[in-house]
Amino acid sequence: MRSGLNASRTPDDWSFVTDIIVVVAVVVYRWSKKAVGPPVFFDRTLPPGSLTTKSTDRLISPRITQWEGRQIERAMKFKAFLTQDGVHLLDKRTLFFSQSATISDAHFRKHLACSLLYITINLLSGDGVQSVAQFNKDVLFRDYRISSQNAGRIAFAVDVALLHRALRSALTIQAQARDDTAAIQIKLVKKLPAGSRDPAPFLTFETKGRVSAVVQDVPISKPLPRDDVQQLQSALEAAQDLPQTLVQVQDLAQLQSLVDRLRNVGDLLTVAITRYGDLHLQVSTSLITVGSEFRRLRVLGLRADPPIGDRTLSAPTRTEMAIQKGEGLSVQVSLKHLAKSLQCHLAKPDCAFYGIAPQGACLTVIFQFFIPGTRLTDKSISFYCRLPVLDPGSGP
């Protein structure tokens, strides 16, 4: 019954994968109005930590821009086993997107990518919160095989809720097997859906337990054309533009509770971050101003000593002075966006850093994960959100 991609595979087909360092799978939800979900994009060219495409790809056919024709189909392959850690990361820490996205907004755009696996939300659409989660492929996969004519990258859109569901089913089978033999294999296939004449692409989860085996096909979009993949790549690169100053917020639950309550008061939030380690949030309407200031947070990047005597000033005055001295930045963002980005704390990051990108381009939230049991940053996973700035504010 299984059609397409793997049917004619021979060991030689995979010989080129030995030089794959990085895989980028981008699941883009931008075609979500169609029946299929998000696009996935696999990139075999990128070393971890560097997102620039290097010309390692012997397979590229420069003319091909659409995922059409048997030739490309044959060239586009992806197959891997999910590791235990990978399953845990995806299930418990990342795919919470499924709840927030599907419920809140039908037009939510979402990208899932692998370098590393990238899960990106709204990266191309430009409106709303953009989120990117990025994993080292070795954390997620073993026996990782990918090929495409698009610089070894494949990107597609997938409904993350469906993806999550498939993962949960696979996990259940695995748990029933009670041993490690029940590995979860995922691969790209093309098959004929019931009642249709055209084959459609799927991401298939195969779990073979001792007593049962489950094959679950998650519908995906056609892989993104080369242009979109490039665009996604540049968007990811642009996102590397770090704010000069980042402040650390440890208690995300407290921040979320505050933000939830502030939403009753107004829609627009002015966020100011200073090099002294102050984070100042303020909602202001014609009838009311409510603000909150967190001081002496840990600072990464550019820092400065607070002026002497600033403790006696009020929070808004203090912030305004810092901005005037060029030691702070302030932007206006939507409280709805901030609340949405805070849902990311469901991914249980160990802490979060807030910063304002140069020229107030966006509010960046970088979540930090520790290696379990240590205080060392887990570099195999990176996760950040960018909130669009509504008005390049000058002061609170």
Added chain:
Amino acid sequence: MSSSAGVGGDAPDLVCQLDCAQGMVDALSSVRWKRHQDAVVEISEHGVVLIVEESGCLQAKVYLKRELFLAYEYTAEGRPRFGLSLGLFVDCLNTFSTPGHAPVIEIRYPGPDMQLLLKTVDSPDACIYAEIRTRIPDTISWDCNFQSTGNVHATFTEAVDDLEWPGSSIQIVLQPDPPSVILRGEGHGDLQVEFPYYANTDLLIAFQCDQHVSYRYKYKFLRATTSHIPNSVLKDNRGSKVTIGRGGMLKIQHLISVKRAGGQHSHGDISGGIQQLSRIAYIEFFVKPEEDESPVNDT
């Protein structure tokens, strides 16, 4: 901390401190029957009174005695009044009360631009502050000169909430013999609920009535008097006092305990009992009866 102290030159009318934002939110929410609702606040040396009114027929007052506050410095003469949006005030107080932590909030009036100023004062490294714009208050259209003709100390007001009343108004009857309270509604079918005093001593805690009294009240107003009291408060409800005054003015009084979040402060344990007794907000609703000329009384 004293940043805004010197702004106006002379001392503000009121500077007080509060450590039970959630209790205050509960008390004020009880009289918030609409999302956007204006209120008048009157401050005096005895405490703060917040008054809400609707269409001249329903009035609610929340009495926050000065004992409810950690500190209460009142320096004004007369009784300053100002108007504000009750909804904003409640939402704003709500942002101050974080779960598991009851910050000390300083409330100050007036600010440099006649605002109501709030800020937390107990933590130097994290603060919340708010400025609420006030306005010149509307005159209260009626002040109740209340004289009782019969009253019931009761918890039966839930009957108003829980039953499906058929019409837009409810008739309340108090009769001395046999002592009982009757609620009656007419519309698409009739509904009558009778509470004989002797059969419902747990429901009607006290009953005092010399003459037969019967008035009709708008259902939506009766509902407003009970339905917005937060559930958390209802659990240890001390009962409500329902009184019908001269001319049929209905007065419903609730006592709402304004507890500290968590309720366990090491320094407050010894005098805890006494403190809790005084930590009560009084809430009074006044409902005017429907004009009694015609029994149907539809507009």
